[in-house]
Amino acid sequence: MSGTLVLVRHGQSEWNLKNLFTGWRDPDLTALGIQEAETGGQALADAGLKFDIAFTSVLKRAQDTLRIVLDKVGQPDLETIRDVALNERDYGDLSGLNKDDAREKWGEEQVHIWRRSYDVPPPGGESLRDTGARVWPYYMTEILPRVLRGETVLVAAHGNSLRALVMVLDRMSKEEILKLNLATGVPMVYKLNADSTVASKQVLGDMSGAH
Numbered sequence: 317m318s319g320t321l322v323l324v325r326h327g328q329s330e331w332n333l334k335n336l337f338t339g340w341r342d343p344d345l346t347a348l349g350i351q352e353a354e355t356g357g358q359a360l361a362d363a364g365l366k367f368d369i370a371f372t373s374v375l376k377r378a379q380d381t382l383r384i385v386l387d388k389v390g391q392p393d394l395e396t397i398r399d400v401a402l403n404e405r406d407y408g409d410l411s412g413l414n415k416d417d418a419r420e421k422w423g424e425e426q427v428h429i430w431r432r433s434y435d436v437p438p439p440g441g442e443s444l445r446d447t448g449a450r451v452w453p454y455y456m457t458e459i460l461p462r463v464l465r466g467e468t469v470l471v472a473a474h475g476n477s478l479r480a481l482v483m484v485l486d487r488m489s490k491e492e493i494l495k496l497n498l499a500t501g502v503p504m505v506y507k508l509n510a511d512s513t514v515a516s517k518q519v520l521g522d523m524s525g526a527h
């Protein structure tokens with residue numbers, strides 16, 4: 317067994333609340349989002365986890381979630397690396413549109429395909445495969461080597477940048493990833509084997525409400 321990797325999706329953002337496609341746009345957390353981050357942080361504190369380093373995107377909602385989590389685990393000054401590679405999937409021309417309006421315009425099924433499929437990009441944006449093509453190499457070069465050295469690494473990022481990672485870690489098929497939704501603020505704790513495969517996964521909270 318080597319180290320520990322913790323993934324957490326940011327708490328609810330203002331645009332999650334308004335039901336808008338967000339992508340690379342940069343809204344703040346809502347009051348609920350702050351609470352979700354606090355709950356996730358508390359769960360990590362209760363599990364006794366201490367981190368060696370944290371990674372996040374260049375977007376506020378992920379950085380603010382990380383700050384709240386680090387406060388809860390008593391490590392407010394932890395070394396943190398921010399990188400665009402961990403940003404949310406770029407939603408392209410859908411960014412800023414209401415998700416229900418989009419369903420009315422293009423149909424429920426098409427919108428679901430844009431949101432959850434592996435390789436169909438929304439107009440002007442990234443498919444999950446495109447997102448994975450930047451997230452995965454970043455994970456391999458910057459994050460994984462630390463975990464393999466035995467470090468405990470925290471990653472605060474986004475619904476789809478983390479889905480891209482979880483798909484590979486959990487060896488999910490293109491069909492399975494279609495159904496995967498990550499809840500906001502719920503940490504996933506992975507223990508990795510020395511060969512980079514997953515030894516165990518523990519979800520510290522309730523994923524069932526995610527949509």
Ligand SMILES: O=C(O)[C@H](O)COP(=O)(O)O
Nearest residue numbers: 336337338339404431475
């Ligand atoms: O970018 C967004 O709109 C959200 O962060 C994720 O949205 P999705 O659940 O529609 O992919």
